[in-house]
Amino acid sequence: MAVYTDVGEGELEAFLRNYPVGELLSYKGIAEGTENTNFLLHTTTGSYILTLYEKRVEKSDLPFFLGLMQHLAHKGLSCPLPVDGKDGNVIGTLAGRPAVIITFLEGMWLRRPQVVHCREVGRALAELHIAGQDFAMTRPNSLAIDGWRKLWDAAHPRADEVEPGLAREVDADFAEFEKSWPKGLPSGVIHADLFPDNVFFLGDKLSGLIDFYFACNDAYAYDLATCLNAWCFEKDFSFNLTKGTALLDGYQSVRPLSEDEKAALPILARGSALRFMLTRLYDWLTVPDGGLVMKRDPSEYIRRMRFHRTIKSAQEYGLK
Amino acid sequence: MAVYTDVGEGELEAFLRNYPVGELLSYKGIAEGTENTNFLLHTTTGSYILTLYEKRVEKSDLPFFLGLMQHLAHKGLSCPLPVDGKDGNVIGTLAGRPAVIITFLEGMWLRRPQVVHCREVGRALAELHIAGQDFAMTRPNSLAIDGWRKLWDAAHPRADEVEPGLAREVDADFAEFEKSWPKGLPSGVIHADLFPDNVFFLGDKLSGLIDFYFACNDAYAYDLATCLNAWCFEKDFSFNLTKGTALLDGYQSVRPLSEDEKAALPILARGSALRFMLTRLYDWLTVPDGGLVMKRDPSEYIRRMRFHRTIKSAQEYGLK
Numbered sequence: 001m002a003v004y005t006d007v008g009e010g011e012l013e014a015f016l017r018n019y020p021v022g023e024l025l026s027y028k029g030i031a032e033g034t035e036n037t038n039f040l041l042h043t044t045t046g047s048y049i050l051t052l053y054e055k056r057v058e059k060s061d062l063p064f065f066l067g068l069m070q071h072l073a074h075k076g077l078s079c080p081l082p083v084d085g086k087d088g089n090v091i092g093t094l095a096g097r098p099a100v101i102i103t104f105l106e107g108m109w110l111r112r113p114q115v116v117h118c119r120e121v122g123r124a125l126a127e128l129h130i131a132g133q134d135f136a137m138t139r140p141n142s143l144a145i146d147g148w149r150k151l152w153d154a155a156h157p158r159a160d161e162v163e164p165g166l167a168r169e170v171d172a173d174f175a176e177f178e179k180s181w182p183k184g185l186p187s188g189v190i191h192a193d194l195f196p197d198n199v200f201f202l203g204d205k206l207s208g209l210i211d212f213y214f215a216c217n218d219a220y221a222y223d224l225a226t227c228l229n230a231w232c233f234e235k236d237f238s239f240n241l242t243k244g245t246a247l248l249d250g251y252q253s254v255r256p257l258s259e260d261e262k263a264a265l266p267i268l269a270r271g272s273a274l275r276f277m278l279t280r281l282y283d284w285l286t287v288p289d290g291g292l293v294m295k296r297d298p299s300e301y302i303r304r305m306r307f308h309r310t311i312k313s314a315q316e317y318g319l320k
Numbered sequence: 321m322a323v324y325t326d327v328g329e330g331e332l333e334a335f336l337r338n339y340p341v342g343e344l345l346s347y348k349g350i351a352e353g354t355e356n357t358n359f360l361l362h363t364t365t366g367s368y369i370l371t372l373y374e375k376r377v378e379k380s381d382l383p384f385f386l387g388l389m390q391h392l393a394h395k396g397l398s399c400p401l402p403v404d405g406k407d408g409n410v411i412g413t414l415a416g417r418p419a420v421i422i423t424f425l426e427g428m429w430l431r432r433p434q435v436v437h438c439r440e441v442g443r444a445l446a447e448l449h450i451a452g453q454d455f456a457m458t459r460p461n462s463l464a465i466d467g468w469r470k471l472w473d474a475a476h477p478r479a480d481e482v483e484p485g486l487a488r489e490v491d492a493d494f495a496e497f498e499k500s501w502p503k504g505l506p507s508g509v510i511h512a513d514l515f516p517d518n519v520f521f522l523g524d525k526l527s528g529l530i531d532f533y534f535a536c537n538d539a540y541a542y543d544l545a546t547c548l549n550a551w552c553f554e555k556d557f558s559f560n561l562t563k564g565t566a567l568l569d570g571y572q573s574v575r576p577l578s579e580d581e582k583a584a585l586p587i588l589a590r591g592s593a594l595r596f597m598l599t600r601l602y603d604w605l606t607v608p609d610g611g612l613v614m615k616r617d618p619s620e621y622i623r624r625m626r627f628h629r630t631i632k633s634a635q636e637y638g639l640k
Contacts, residue, residue: 008430008431009428009430009521010431010432025426026426028348030348031351040348040360104346106362108329108347109329110329
């Protein structure tokens with residue numbers, strides 16, 4: 001939620017000469033994205049996002065993220081399109097950082113999504129999974145079990161500061177996941193972070209998906225389980241079955257789940273809740289107060305983990 | 321440089337129904353303005369700024385600021401135009417705060433203004449002074465000598481932490497200003513904060529003036545003196561005589577200075593440097609580190625104060 005790097009108009013104009021976007025009219029630093037610096041540009045040809053990649057993003061991952069966005073956009077998915085430079089490179093350098101120009105998507109992200117939006121998101125997620133099937137590059141999920149373990153090893157000694165008993169509770173989850181985490185599920189490119197702030201709507205119609213900087217190869221059903229966590233819980237932490245039903249219906253209207261995927265959904269949802277709890281917990285314990293990184297309370301994901309432990313089958317999420 | 325208040329799309333759309341701006345397409349929190357929360361809106365009729373006034377702005381001053389912007393825009397000055405609501409009120413309420421919709425001005429503010437830009441700013445400042453002459457409302461300058469005195473009383477005990485001897489140095493300035501601060505100079509509406517980040521350019525052409533939230537009634541030449549401080553010093557604190565000449569020439573090409581104003585320029589420039597030193601010093605000493613308000617080093621204005629003390633006549637700034 002911050003502009004980490006300022007850019008002067010002279011260096012920006014020089015940078016833009018390499019891109020077929022017309023003349024610069026204005027640019028404003030915007031408060032979006034927790035990892036990068038983003039500017040909204042107006043030019044004589046329209047609106048664009050300029051992203052400068054700060055040190056939290058691995059430069060070697062950028063070709064995967066940007067190539068994926070181009071692949072998906074060319075397949076007709078509504079997502080931002082990184083603009084190729086006239087020199088043939090999509091990634092340039094600005095203010096000493098890797099930088100790209102991406103088409104601007106109109107639309108608003110919903111602070112309070114409703115049932116109709118959950119259905120749309122389910123459908124869009126399935127379309128993303130299908131559109132990504134012939135994308136040639138791969139990227140392992142750095143936030144799969146091995147990655148969780150690293151975060152947990154760092155956070156473990158102080159976990160009980162957040163909630164007494166948390167260390168023992170999460171240790172038990174790890175023991176179970178290491179024994180029975182599902183393997184061999186249908187896999188491919190997943191978004192891995194499809195939260196409401198990454199989905200734009202115009203009215204009730206989904207207008208675009210953004211922020212592919214956690215995208216990777218993993219089980220499709222895991223991505224869907226993350227959406228259950230991100231879209232179907234209310235502010236009081238209760239699971240909204242109507243929203244769950246809509247999300248799963250929307251998904252299956254495009255890509256029906258296999259029996260294995262259906263059976264795996266509860267444990268995947270539990271693992272996904274653990275994953276978001278862990279990144280929040282890690283930041284909560286290690287990032288200084290008042291810094292630029294926004295710290296989010298891990299406890300809402302502790303609640304989700306506990307909810308998912310009570311689930312016996314995916315029907316309880318609304319699966320038909 | 322922050323979004324203090326988030327706004328949901330539902331409440332924003334409800335708010336916008338009172339303004340003739342079309343349908344909302346997107347809105348992004350932007351990192352501009354140190355006092356308020358600003359969003360850049362795209363609608364079916366164009367781009368707008370939504371400003372939410374946070375507690376640092378006196379609500380009773382808003383009719384002056386907004387009325388002035390409307391007055392100046394109607395006189396042909398390029399500045400943002402607050403949009404009247406269909407209910408006849410320019411100020412509405414959003415997220416519990418006074419809020420307005422203002423037309424968006426294209427253009428970039430210059431991190432490194434050149435001589436040609438100083439001339440443009442001088443001309444625009446004089447045009448603003450003339451356009452404001454028949455504006456009916458008035459607002460005293462809360463950051464004139466009495467206001468400086470309040471800031472100084474608060475900062476005085478710790479001033480020497482910033483630079484040893486600073487307390488005694490500024491005390492001597494106050495003694496002199498209280499004896500010989502010029503009175504009776506031509507006065508009217510002044511911008512009072514016309515720094516480079518408040519002036520937009522497209523190429524070398526000035527495209528607009530923004531941020532009228534310090535505007536008030538005071539001596540015109542004081543406003544010009546502030547521009548000398550804001551535009552004509554280099555990063556090494558040296559005064560650039562070529563820029564000073566261009567700024568003053570530009571101003572006088574529209575509104576020639578009287579002999580009294582010319583004679584007063586050195587002491588006005590000294591007072592203006594003190595004013596910006598004091599607000600920075602006050603924030604420096606009182607605002608906690610890591611907060612949302614950006615703290616700026618007061619020492620560059622201490623250097624300007626010392627420079628102006630050596631000036632014998634406005635010719636040394638480049639006045640012809």
